[in-house]
Amino acid sequence: MALVGKKAPHFTAGAVINGEEIVENFSLDQYIGKKHVILFFYPKDFTFVCPTEIHAFQEKLAGFEKRNTVVIGCSTDTEETHLAWLNTSKDHGGIQGVTFPIIADAAKVISMNFGVLGGEYAYNNDTKTWSFNGVPIAFRGTFLIDKEGIVRHESINDFPLGRNIDEYLRLLDAQLHVEQYGEVCPANWEEGEAAMKATNEGVAEYFSKN
CATH class of the missing domain: 3.40.30.10 (Glutaredoxin)
Incomplete structure (x- = not known):
């Protein structure tokens, strides 16, 4: 479980x-x-x-x-x-x-x-x-x-x-970003890249820029 x-x-x-x-x-x-x-x-x-x-x-x-x-x-x-x-x-x-x-x-x-x-x-x-x-x-x-x-x-x-130890640093960065900004982290996200709001508008905005 x-x-x-x-x-x-x-x-x-x-x-x-x-x-x-x-x-x-x-x-x-x-x-x-x-x-x-x-x-x-x-x-x-x-x-x-x-x-x-x-x-x-x-x-x-x-x-x-x-x-x-x-x-x-x-x-x-x-x-x-x-x-x-x-x-x-x-x-x-x-x-x-x-x-x-x-x-x-x-x-x-x-x-x-x-x-x-x-x-x-x-x-x-x-x-x-x-x-x-x-x-x-x-x-x-x-x-x-x-x-x-x-x-x-x-x-x-x-x-x-x-x-892969670097992957745990990346996941840790994502968790810290979520805690600090309340945004969610998309696929392959790395520190310094754009995250997004957990709304339909947030998803649309993210894809319009990427």
């Missing part, structure tokens, strides 16, 4: 912040009323596509911060595994130098609540046992959450499909 237009699921979990410090009770609540959030899920530490995405977010981090937005990663690995990966150099497949928070979802409940877990649990009443169907790691889910904690965008990629 889509989360767009709804409150982002609440959670409290362990995380690594500033690339070096483990904290026990990390929550999105600290950003309510203060910052927008880009929360992205990735499958596993010490893999292949994942470090390319994480480094790409880090390279664009100043752009997100300029837009009063925090970037947060999450996978089903533990805090200790995150920290080990953060202490591994880039040329050895690590993510050393990454400074944004990375959440540990070892219990997999955050991924489940955000709808990105790559499978589901099933209970067999006959054998009284649980099983898991699928892959017990997160898909590449990305969520734009506004300052009120409302999800404004979500996208989910399969495991082999890396993200």
Whole structure:
């Protein structure tokens, strides 16, 4: 079920912040009323596509911060595994130098609540046992959450499909424009281009100029 237009699921979990410090009770609540959030899920530490995405977010981090937005990663690995990966150099497949928070979802409940877990649990009443169907790691889910904690965008990629980080900056610009001006953003809109009023007259005016 889509989360767009709804409150982002609440959670409290362990995380690594500033690339070096483990904290026990990390929550999105600290950003309510203060910052927008880009929360992205990735499958596993010490893999292949994942470090390319994480480094790409880090390279664009100043752009997100300029837009009063925090970037947060999450996978089903533990805090200790995150920290080990953060202490591994880039040329050895690590993510050393990454400074944004990375959440540990070892219990997999955050991924489940955000709808990105790559499978589901099933209970067999006959054998009284649980099983898991699928892959017990997160898909590449990305969520734009506004300052009120409302999800404004979500996208989910399969495991082999890396993200385009610039697209999230574009979507963030669009969300900020909507919030500031009350206009809607047409296809392929980018910051600095004309948006339009959500009326028939607004659509007609937009097409007359484009």
